[in-house]
Amino acid sequence: MDPLNEGDLFILKNASAEALGLFYFGRQNRGIGYKVSDDLEVKLTQSYFTALMEQAHKERESLYRASHTNAFRIYNGEGDGLGGFTVDNYNGHLLIQWYSKGIYRYQQEVLTALKAVFNYETIYEKLRFDREVPTHLLTDKPAEFPLIIQENNLFYTIHFEEGPMTGIFLDQRDVRNKILALPLEEGTMLNLFAYSGGFSVAAAKNGMSTTSVDIAKRSLELIEQNFGLNELPLDDHFRYTLDVFDMFKYCSRKKLSYDLIVIDPPSFSRSKKRRFSVKSNYHELIEGAVPLVKANGYLLLSTNASDYSLNAFKKMIETTLKEQRRDFEFVEVMGLPKDFKTTNSYKASKYLKVVLIKFLD
Incomplete structure (x- = not known):
């Protein structure tokens, strides 16, 4: 068999020589191709x-x-x-x-x-x-x-030419809308891994005082831009360039607590201090956040790790929270908005998992 070039079409067969479909050759982190069709005669015209x-x-x-x-x-x-x-x-x-x-x-x-x-x-x-x-x-x-986009009557700045990200994660649109609707007017919110502050803007528009934390200094500027676009004064909204675990220590020393804590980390990161992966270390984030959540407060836990199933994510959350000995309930489980169309034949397409927890004590 001649070696395949990127983009070449090929028919994949099982051990019994039965055709599994038509694919194109494309090296990727999960394999070497993508399925085109069950119809073996399709052409990419x-x-x-x-x-x-x-x-x-x-x-x-x-x-x-x-x-x-x-x-x-x-x-x-x-x-x-x-x-x-x-x-x-x-x-x-x-x-x-x-x-x-x-x-x-x-x-x-x-x-x-x-x-x-x-x-x-x-x-x-x-x-x-x-x-x-x-x-x-x-x-x-x-x-x-920057471009200015509108989402659920809020506004955000967008940049295409500043690295891999654009200024907002469009797949979290429904989650930001959920924060807008939470019954937490005049409450307090801690947004960890805040990036450009999309969750913070939604919370602030809902009447909450917000604290946004990200290790990247660029995030401070993006957050300020987005608050300004939405005519939200920064007087009662705080911003920190800190490692999240250092923020936990700071909050503990200052005896700070919050009605809502949002945790949406990258799937994997590495710094001088530590190596983080969702599968191995997410529970540590929950353990650090739980003592900071007020009675009847909320934890909003999110991950986009495609190789971490919803069942495994929920089980980890439940096990970790039970060890913290606080009474809680699962309020809602959310995923991708409808425009991020998925397919049952490719489970990784349903990568986003968001779980809203309420503490009852």
């Missing part, structure tokens, strides 16, 4: 990608009509029919994120399909398969950054 985009557009019609939100995912890899790339819409500015060199071979076909199906002002791409994650403009006229 221009008309194929146009049909994919037309179906994706049709399934998101309600979001295009929404008056309160103008940023959402318009194509979500495997969930919309073909894995290896996603496309997000930020108020008319489209961002393609490529996760495989294999699918990047069809860049021009995808770009032509996007232009034919969607309205847009600019189109950019990020090459996530490249260690440096370069960003390229694919249309003639560049956008003026």
